[in-house]
Amino acid sequence: MVRLCLDIVSSMEGRFPPRLQGGKGIPQGVIIYATEAATHVRREGAPMVDKKQISKLYSAAKLSETEQSVLEYLLNNIDTLDDIGIKPVAMACFTSMTTVIRLSKKLGYRGYREMMYDLKHLQHVSREMNQSLKDSSVHFVCHTGDVDVFIAALHRNRMIGVNGEGFSRIVAQYMATKLVGLGFLAVIQDFLETDQFVESNRNTLSCMMLISKSGQTEAILETARACHDAGITTLAFTGNEDSELAKTADAIFTIHDDHPMDLKNVKPNCFTGSCILAFEELLSICLDNLKQEGLAP
Numbered sequence: 001m002v003r004l005c006l007d008i009v010s011s012m013e014g015r016f017p018p019r020l021q022g023g024k025g026i027p028q029g030v031i032i033y034a035t036e037a038a039t040h041v042r043r044e045g046a047p048m049v050d051k052k053q054i055s056k057l058y059s060a061a062k063l064s065e066t067e068q069s070v071l072e073y074l075l076n077n078i079d080t081l082d083d084i085g086i087k088p089v090a091m092a093c094f095t096s097m098t099t100v101i102r103l104s105k106k107l108g109y110r111g112y113r114e115m116m117y118d119l120k121h122l123q124h125v126s127r128e129m130n131q132s133l134k135d136s137s138v139h140f141v142c143h144t145g146d147v148d149v150f151i152a153a154l155h156r157n158r159m160i161g162v163n164g165e166g167f168s169r170i171v172a173q174y175m176a177t178k179l180v181g182l183g184f185l186a187v188i189q190d191f192l193e194t195d196q197f198v199e200s201n202r203n204t205l206s207c208m209m210l211i212s213k214s215g216q217t218e219a220i221l222e223t224a225r226a227c228h229d230a231g232i233t234t235l236a237f238t239g240n241e242d243s244e245l246a247k248t249a250d251a252i253f254t255i256h257d258d259h260p261m262d263l264k265n266v267k268p269n270c271f272t273g274s275c276i277l278a279f280e281e282l283l284s285i286c287l288d289n290l291k292q293e294g295l296a297p
Helices: 051-057 065-075 086-092 098-108 112-134 147-154 169-181 194-203 218-230 243-246 271-290
Strands: 029-034 040-041 159-164 185-188 205-212 233-238 251-254
Touching: 029 251, 040 205, 051 251, 065 086, 065 098, 065 112, 086 112, 098 218, 112 271, 147 205, 159 169, 159 194, 159 218, 169 205, 169 271, 194 205, 205 218, 218 233, 218 251, 233 243, 233 271, 243 251
Parallel strands: 159 185, 159 205, 205 233, 233 251
Antiparallel strands: 029 040
16 A cells, blocks of 8 residues: 655656646746635745656556646645645646545545545644654654664674665765774675675674665665565664555664655755764664673674
């Protein structure tokens, strides 16, 4: 089942059809999205969802061009679509209500209302987590027992795998370098194919640390699934606790993502830095535990 993830995209080159743009008396640089119920104004250049990225993130749902356009519209206007019905959305996207309903079904929802609720909920969860972490001295949120899984994985004197794509590769490199400096055996998956990496190291890997802001990065998901099938413990560092990565991992450490819809990471965001801090906090707990047991490296 495909569920909407926190990490959707943020900027885009294209625009909605010309029919949706501007009008008499509208200031230059303003794009108008008119519906029967309301008129939504967005200044040109403001972050918008990229249909190409939607296609990438929701490839499993096999969305049509029209369905992608509807999702694009909803994501770009989620903060202004309070209690708006399905008919105005269909009209704004120049499509039928059936298409909007079909979109919600393809994304794994029972209907339009449930899809809209979940979209808004994702935004609320992000803001709530931000406040929670501000009131806390740590930079991650996890479930009971997840820290124990982390400690157990580093207890074993075996190889620790690390992987991250894009900006998350910075975190992966930091983690691996830090672990090696502490006497652990750590390796970044790098350019090795997932099947080859897991098969070659399945008997030596104690765990695999996977970093993905969205939790939907396909290369990271592929590694997570392969490790799961091979019985290798997976530790996920992500901004989306409801992502596919979080569902697959043995332990999930959720890091606050300032801009969950900014897939291209063009906005100032503390996720990468907070991810490193969260790792250091977990490492500190782990090393204290190992020291007490006389097992510190």
